Amino acid sequence: MKSLYLLGLVAALVCQPAAAQTTPPPLSDKPAFISDLISRMTLEEKIGQLRLISIGPEMPIAQLADEIAAGRVGGTFNSVNRPHNRQLQDAATKRSRMKIPMFFAFDVIHGHRTTFPIGLGLASSWDMETVTTMARTAAKETSADGADMTFAPMVDISRDPRWGRTSEGFGEDPYLVSEIARAAVKGFQGSLPIGPNNIMAAVKHFALYGAVEGGRDYNTVDMSPMRMYQDYLPPYRAAIDAGAGGVMVALNSINGVPATSNTWLMQDLLRKDWGFKGVTVSDHGAIVELIRHGVAKDEREAAKLAIKTGIDMSMADSVYQKELPGLVKSGEVSEKEIDNAVREVLGAKYDMGLFQNPYVRIGVAADDPPDLKADSRLSRPAARDVARKSMVLLENRKNTLPISKSATVALVGPLADAPIDMLGSWSAAGDSKAQVTLRAGLNAVVGKQGRLLYARGANVTGDEEIVKYLNFLNWDTPEVTQDKRKPSVMIAEAVKAARRADVVVAAVGETRGMSHESSSRTSLDLPASQRALITALKATGKPLVLVLMNGRPLALQREQKEADAILETWYTGVEGGNAIADVLFGDYNPSGKLPISFPRSVGQIPTYYNHARLGRPFTPGKPGNYTSQYFEEPNGALYPFGYGLSYTDFSLSDVTLSSATLPRNGKLDASVTVRNTGARAGETVVQLYIRDVAASVVRPVKELKDFHKVMLKAGEEKVVRFTIDEEKLKFFNAQLRHVAEAGQFEVQIGLDSEKVKQKSFELQ
Numbered sequence: 001m002k003s004l005y006l007l008g009l010v011a012a013l014v015c016q017p018a019a020a021q022t023t024p025p026p027l028s029d030k031p032a033f034i035s036d037l038i039s040r041m042t043l044e045e046k047i048g049q050l051r052l053i054s055i056g057p058e059m060p061i062a063q064l065a066d067e068i069a070a071g072r073v074g075g076t077f078n079s080v081n082r083p084h085n086r087q088l089q090d091a092a093t094k095r096s097r098m099k100i101p102m103f104f105a106f107d108v109i110h111g112h113r114t115t116f117p118i119g120l121g122l123a124s125s126w127d128m129e130t131v132t133t134m135a136r137t138a139a140k141e142t143s144a145d146g147a148d149m150t151f152a153p154m155v156d157i158s159r160d161p162r163w164g165r166t167s168e169g170f171g172e173d174p175y176l177v178s179e180i181a182r183a184a185v186k187g188f189q190g191s192l193p194i195g196p197n198n199i200m201a202a203v204k205h206f207a208l209y210g211a212v213e214g215g216r217d218y219n220t221v222d223m224s225p226m227r228m229y230q231d232y233l234p235p236y237r238a239a240i241d242a243g244a245g246g247v248m249v250a251l252n253s254i255n256g257v258p259a260t261s262n263t264w265l266m267q268d269l270l271r272k273d274w275g276f277k278g279v280t281v282s283d284h285g286a287i288v289e290l291i292r293h294g295v296a297k298d299e300r301e302a303a304k305l306a307i308k309t310g311i312d313m314s315m316a317d318s319v320y321q322k323e324l325p326g327l328v329k330s331g332e333v334s335e336k337e338i339d340n341a342v343r344e345v346l347g348a349k350y351d352m353g354l355f356q357n358p359y360v361r362i363g364v365a366a367d368d369p370p371d372l373k374a375d376s377r378l379s380r381p382a383a384r385d386v387a388r389k390s391m392v393l394l395e396n397r398k399n400t401l402p403i404s405k406s407a408t409v410a411l412v413g414p415l416a417d418a419p420i421d422m423l424g425s426w427s428a429a430g431d432s433k434a435q436v437t438l439r440a441g442l443n444a445v446v447g448k449q450g451r452l453l454y455a456r457g458a459n460v461t462g463d464e465e466i467v468k469y470l471n472f473l474n475w476d477t478p479e480v481t482q483d484k485r486k487p488s489v490m491i492a493e494a495v496k497a498a499r500r501a502d503v504v505v506a507a508v509g510e511t512r513g514m515s516h517e518s519s520s521r522t523s524l525d526l527p528a529s530q531r532a533l534i535t536a537l538k539a540t541g542k543p544l545v546l547v548l549m550n551g552r553p554l555a556l557q558r559e560q561k562e563a564d565a566i567l568e569t570w571y572t573g574v575e576g577g578n579a580i581a582d583v584l585f586g587d588y589n590p591s592g593k594l595p596i597s598f599p600r601s602v603g604q605i606p607t608y609y610n611h612a613r614l615g616r617p618f619t620p621g622k623p624g625n626y627t628s629q630y631f632e633e634p635n636g637a638l639y640p641f642g643y644g645l646s647y648t649d650f651s652l653s654d655v656t657l658s659s660a661t662l663p664r665n666g667k668l669d670a671s672v673t674v675r676n677t678g679a680r681a682g683e684t685v686v687q688l689y690i691r692d693v694a695a696s697v698v699r700p701v702k703e704l705k706d707f708h709k710v711m712l713k714a715g716e717e718k719v720v721r722f723t724i725d726e727e728k729l730k731f732f733n734a735q736l737r738h739v740a741e742a743g744q745f746e747v748q749i750g751l752d753s754e755k756v757k758q759k760s761f762e763l764q
């Protein structure tokens with residue numbers, strides 16, 4: 001027996017590298033520590049580290065723990081339950097041979113337990129402190145739930161609002177989205193190594209996912225390198241420069257090569273040019289999708305392509321585990337290629353502090369929260385504050401807003417009492433039971449002095465096929481419940497309430513599923529059921545306020561004419577009802593500005609403000625003939641990028657330049673005086689745009705280069721100063737060199753991207 005045991009032991013020692021060394025390198029020496037670990041791992045254990053598994057019904061937790069103990073999993077996502085994660089971490093650190101800790105990831109996109117406004121809402125604040133508040137709060141709550149990493153920020157530039165994931169991102173502008181990317185990464189991660197109350201950020205979706213053809217999700221992307229470098233790549237780069245520890249790879253192809261097998265993207269650009277040092281993860285099932293893209297004939301080829309491309313972890317499939325051992329055996333994939341991927345996975349675990357303490361975020365059982373969804377776990381004041389800053393006042397004729405608190409208010413519309421929708425899509429740990437709906441928010445204010453009348457008025461849509469689609473999306477329970485009454489009956493009830501009220505507030509827009517992954521639209525109109533309701537309300541002659549809830553720009557030409565006031569609230573998150581009430585009743589003066597332009601109609605897409613200069617541009621006020629335009633309706637955005645009203649008014653002086661010339665390596669100041677000419681305090685965003693008058697390539701009509709948010713008391717004025725240097729004038733030329741060319745530049749400063757004051761200077 002004994003000799004058999006010894007024989008077995010010897011065999012094990014021969015076949016497997018030693019699990020323990022007498023003097024392993026110190027933990028403080030990251031490269032040596034990781035190299036040492038790798039030198040002691042079997043090929044199977046290495047491949048196991050590359051497997052990122054979704055926790056769900058497909059793999060019960062006990063089975064998953066066994067897989068982990070066998071060294072066949074590197075990380076999981078979708079679990080934010082400390083006892084579960086502890087059980088899995090125990091399997092890794094106590095039962096597996098190498099005792100390498102697991103990491104736990106989650107899609108924390110706009111808050112964790114506390115749901116904050118969706119990406120477009122956060123971006124509308126033009127306030128980086130606001131973004132940081134969301135990210136820091138989310139990191140604190142996520143880490144307290146035992147998770148280490150988020151698949152965020154999502155920084156895909158989107159210029160086509162038909163794309164459902166427009167809601168997740170931060171809009172159309174490279175500069176604004178880059179600023180937000182930086183703030184979000186820093187907010188999530190803090191500094192390296194990532195502390196116990198922070199989580200690693202894996203920026204996504206690398207790259208260009210927002211440019212899918214026709215706004216149709218998962219579609220192809222075909223784009224000139226100049227456009228990529230100039231407009232679409234900067235936000236990913238900003239996130240990486242801010243230290244993002246991970247990158248999630250996009251599902252789309254780029255100029256004929258899927259991102260998941262695109263060596264130019266993953267190696268030349270990401271690793272060599274940008275110097276990215278972290279871990280890369282595929283998107284959900286993307287490696288197998290290489291077969292459907294038609295670049296791999298089977299799973300073996302797909303795995304080979306992906307690992308050689310530099311996709312370190314394979315998400316939600318077992319293709320690496322199945323195929324890599326054979327590929328290494330045949331010599332088609334070298335063990336060095338596997339080691340490279342493993343090094344990044346272990347490096348990320350190191351940076352998350354997991355080698356120092358695998359339970360750094362899971363904690364001990366005695367401290368587990370008794371009720372994960374307890375209200376005391378939410379940061380409601382922060383959520384309310386951020387939500388107030390995320391709304392954009394689009395119209396306010398005759399000072400319809402703010403509403404008096406002693407008014408009788410008729411609240412109508414399918415989104416007036418919509419706890420699920422107000423959370424927005426990708427609010428994975430958000431709880432609709434915690435949601436303050438608009439109805440609850442208004443009631444809390446008007447209930448005291450005035451009166452609130454409520455009628456649903458309409459379903460979000462009358463199209464049962466659409467409802468079927470929405471209820472078939474990946475939700476635990478169907479989300480859209482139809483009121484079975486006839487539309488005419490519902491409208492009549494709403495009209496009756498409107499007639500008895502001083503003012504009508506109609507909450508209209510989209511269900512959250514309409515602005516979600518895979519939910520692309522052919523129309524940006526409000527559905528017919530809601531349009532009919534608005535028209536009937538308008539006919540009552542009562543002041544009509546539209547509160548929009550939606551995750552993309554909508555086409556609002558008709559509503560612009562019918563409504564007296566329009567407040568874009570996006571999806572506001574858990575404190576939405578209170579935050580919207582704060583704005584509607586004037587406890588908060590709206591200060592949001594659009595991070596994306598609103599087209600007049602779907603046919604006008606794209607309407608992004610920073611479009612290229614043309615030989616025959618359309619000029620408003622001049623005849624359209626033989627210019628670039630649509631002849632059936634006015635041209636240009638209905639609401640441009642950077643636009644948003646306040647309850648007060650602001651004026652802007654002419655631009656003053658500190659000099660008419662800018663020497664290379666020098667600086668120049670552009671300043672304006674902004675004055676609050678209205679009767680109450682308010683905030684606005686002063687925006688700096690630059691136009692390159694003549695360059696070696698066609699340049700945009702203007703580009704956002706800086707902004708300042710300023711608070712002014714009634715009658716107060718402030719000088720806002722922007723510093724311009726060569727860096728701000730650089731662009732990617734035809735050779736993709738980042739250069740500033742000598743010549744004339746126009747400085748344009750405004751409170752939106754259209755109405756600007758301008759002055760010129762010369763770069764020497």
Ligand code: BGC
Nearest residue numbers: 107151204205248283284517
């Ligand atoms: C999405 C990603 C997400 C992943 C994991 C995919 O469908 O495209 O954005 O992070 O699922 O949930």
